[in-house]
Amino acid sequence: MARHEAVVPAMRFVSIFMLIWLGEGARIVANAADHSACVAADAALAFVKASPVVVGAEQKEEWLAMFAEDGLIQDPFGAIHQQGRQQQSAFWDTFISGINISFAPHYDIVTCSAVVRIVNISAITPNGCPTDMRTFIVYDLISLPKAGDASGAMLPSASSLQLAGLTALWSLQERSAQLFKHACALKATAQMSMRMLKFLGFSGARRYVKGFFGIGKEGQSAAAAALADLAGASGAQVFSKRFSEAGTLTFHHRDSDKTFVAPAAIAAGLEAWGCKLLAPPTLTVPTARRVSAEVSFSCNSSVENVPGLAVIDFAADALSLVAVAFYVGIPMPVGPATEPAIM
Numbered sequence: 001m002a003r004h005e006a007v008v009p010a011m012r013f014v015s016i017f018m019l020i021w022l023g024e025g026a027r028i029v030a031n032a033a034d035h036s037a038c039v040a041a042d043a044a045l046a047f048v049k050a051s052p053v054v055v056g057a058e059q060k061e062e063w064l065a066m067f068a069e070d071g072l073i074q075d076p077f078g079a080i081h082q083q084g085r086q087q088q089s090a091f092w093d094t095f096i097s098g099i100n101i102s103f104a105p106h107y108d109i110v111t112c113s114a115v116v117r118i119v120n121i122s123a124i125t126p127n128g129c130p131t132d133m134r135t136f137i138v139y140d141l142i143s144l145p146k147a148g149d150a151s152g153a154m155l156p157s158a159s160s161l162q163l164a165g166l167t168a169l170w171s172l173q174e175r176s177a178q179l180f181k182h183a184c185a186l187k188a189t190a191q192m193s194m195r196m197l198k199f200l201g202f203s204g205a206r207r208y209v210k211g212f213f214g215i216g217k218e219g220q221s222a223a224a225a226a227l228a229d230l231a232g233a234s235g236a237q238v239f240s241k242r243f244s245e246a247g248t249l250t251f252h253h254r255d256s257d258k259t260f261v262a263p264a265a266i267a268a269g270l271e272a273w274g275c276k277l278l279a280p281p282t283l284t285v286p287t288a289r290r291v292s293a294e295v296s297f298s299c300n301s302s303v304e305n306v307p308g309l310a311v312i313d314f315a316a317d318a319l320s321l322v323a324v325a326f327y328v329g330i331p332m333p334v335g336p337a338t339e340p341a342i343m
Helices: 002-025 041-056 060-065 085-095 172-179 185-199 201-210 216-231 235-240 263-272
Strands: 027-030 067-074 100-110 114-124 130-143 161-169 243-252 257-261 275-277 284-287 290-299 303-314 321-328 330-332
Touching: 041 060, 041 100, 041 114, 041 130, 041 161, 060 085, 067 085, 085 185, 100 303, 114 303, 130 172, 130 303, 172 185, 185 201, 216 235, 216 275, 216 284, 216 290, 216 303, 235 263, 243 263, 257 263, 290 321
Parallel strands: 067 161, 243 321
Antiparallel strands: 027 257, 100 114, 100 330, 114 130, 130 161, 243 257, 275 290, 284 290, 290 303, 303 321
């Protein structure tokens, strides 16, 4: 046991040395290595939990005010790409207005610059068609500077936060399969199609339809195999070989966000990482060329079963990995079993 404890720091030292030595071809990018740049956990969670409240109260303007002017909505990822105030408003009119939406939260993860909510979303269309989807929601947060403070100092309160992005990860194919178990499905689909054409235009509606054609079961199998590699004895080396030459790996932790570029840096970064994937996931969700999965970690040899989210992006024409992100933060209590609405 003592020998093992001595070896781990040594391995981390070697990995850090490798990162320095590898140079430009393989590098680490520290996006938010300074803890002071991170949003306060309580404020971040309070902020995102306010979203379903204003949706339930049908307060469109209050909901829009939660987003930065150029905030991006991808709900679901790969089918919806609404950016800027006008398109954010169109998203509300298309997918929120007049729809009975509720969700049951399972757990929340707060990292340096994001909150991940693992939920089940229940939606009832205006003509009464129900669906219930397991969904991973990633809220990317930014802190506003103090008024009149040229230093750009960050505020810890929820009122100082805005959404740089909202990404919902759920399967259009699964939702469609659920919907068409009901006789009301055709009418519901026709109504939604008219909404999309009215508010999103032809290009937006076409993008939505393209969202049905993603990586599917092939990607789910590839993602599960990649995560199984990472959980294995030589996980860092085997997993890193799955990346393209310009592939990236990002760790979203409570105290920092760090990105590694290229397989060699990714391998070294994984070796130096304080967390170990415990087992392959039991649930994976495909969206476009992305597969997301609920996972758990052992971190710093002391904390077991830390919940996390793996987000895996595949190349456009292959199963090589172009980007992987792990969200490993503070698991937070979820509060009420059911909340009135989402977004």
